[in-house]
Amino acid sequence: MQPLRKTVGSVRPEKAEASALEVSGLTVRFGARTILDGINFDVRDGEFLCIVGSSGSGKTTLLRVLAGLARPAEGKVQFAGAEISGPSRDRAIIFQDYSKALLPWRTVRGNVALSLEARNVPASEQDAIVDELLGIIGLSRAKEQFPSQLSGGMQQRVQIARCLAQDPKLLLMDEPFGALDAMTRQSLQDEILQLVADKKIATVFITHDLEEAIYLGDRVIVLGGSPAGIMETMEIDLPRPRNQLTTREDGRFLAYRHRLFELLVQEHPPQAFEGKGQQ
Ligand SMILES: Nc1ncnc2c1ncn2[C@@H]1O[C@H](COP(=O)(O)OP(=O)(O)OP(=O)(O)O)[C@@H](O)[C@H]1O
Ligand SMILES: [Mg+2]
Numbered sequence: 141m142q143p144l145r146k147t148v149g150s151v152r153p154e155k156a157e158a159s160a161l162e163v164s165g166l167t168v169r170f171g172a173r174t175i176l177d178g179i180n181f182d183v184r185d186g187e188f189l190c191i192v193g194s195s196g197s198g199k200t201t202l203l204r205v206l207a208g209l210a211r212p213a214e215g216k217v218q219f220a221g222a223e224i225s226g227p228s229r230d231r232a233i234i235f236q237d238y239s240k241a242l243l244p245w246r247t248v249r250g251n252v253a254l255s256l257e258a259r260n261v262p263a264s265e266q267d268a269i270v271d272e273l274l275g276i277i278g279l280s281r282a283k284e285q286f287p288s289q290l291s292g293g294m295q296q297r298v299q300i301a302r303c304l305a306q307d308p309k310l311l312l313m314d315e316p317f318g319a320l321d322a323m324t325r326q327s328l329q330d331e332i333l334q335l336v337a338d339k340k341i342a343t344v345f346i347t348h349d350l351e352e353a354i355y356l357g358d359r360v361i362v363l364g365g366s367p368a369g370i371m372e373t374m375e376i377d378l379p380r381p382r383n384q385l386t387t388r389e390d391g392r393f394l395a396y397r398h399r400l401f402e403l404l405v406q407e408h409p410p411q412a413f414e415g416k417g418q419q
Contacts, residue, residue, distance in 0.1 A: 165215035193363030232308035255305035
């Protein structure tokens, strides 16, 4: 496991002008039921956008549309100027359930190489790329191990390395650290900030954890209502690199947390949060 960095994400771009992803008038229905209604937002080049919302508000559904795994009933979703019509290796998705995302019969090396095989990277070049990615993610020594031999945090790192092997321009993450213990979660938060900053990847990150959203994000979008729409978009004016201690103690951090909590409590009375791991 990599040591916990003190400060991370030092290479975030200044406020980028261009939009990598544009969502306009997005409406999603399942049968007669409208889940998401008239969603508009963009993700700027290199931006880290977080989305929070109560359970069932349609966060995963939204991410699936961005990944090209589900189609909207109305509206338009464009990535790099082209309408999204299906999955593409430019847009990688990382799921919460790492154990299901990895192939149990393949080693760590084999799981990461999967993305390289899909890109038709010649076999002779694969080892060097896998080695580099495992080095970045701190798993070099686990290369020949199988997923069942790894901790949860290590398995999630393998999933991240596999997504990076796709060489994506957009990273879509659906509560990726939700099943991990607090310390592993903080390490991975810092590692992912560093990775997307280094590789200049735009990111959409979904979480139930309000503090996680503020810690990671350049902006936080709050989904709510029924059908769900955007209740609020919050610019996170906190300096980068972020730091697990000082960032979380910053008065602005606490004010953002207060506001987000207010919005979500107003959506759902406190008893609805029980058992959801809300902080
Ligand atoms: N394939 C489907 N068919 C019908 N309804 C669906 C389908 N997928 C999701 N839904 C419904 O859409 C709503 C939004 O689901 P979604 O999984 O997107 O919510 P979520 O915000 O990700 O929730 P959670 O925070 O619990 O993960 C839910 O009411 C769910 O039951
Ligand atoms: Mg979900």
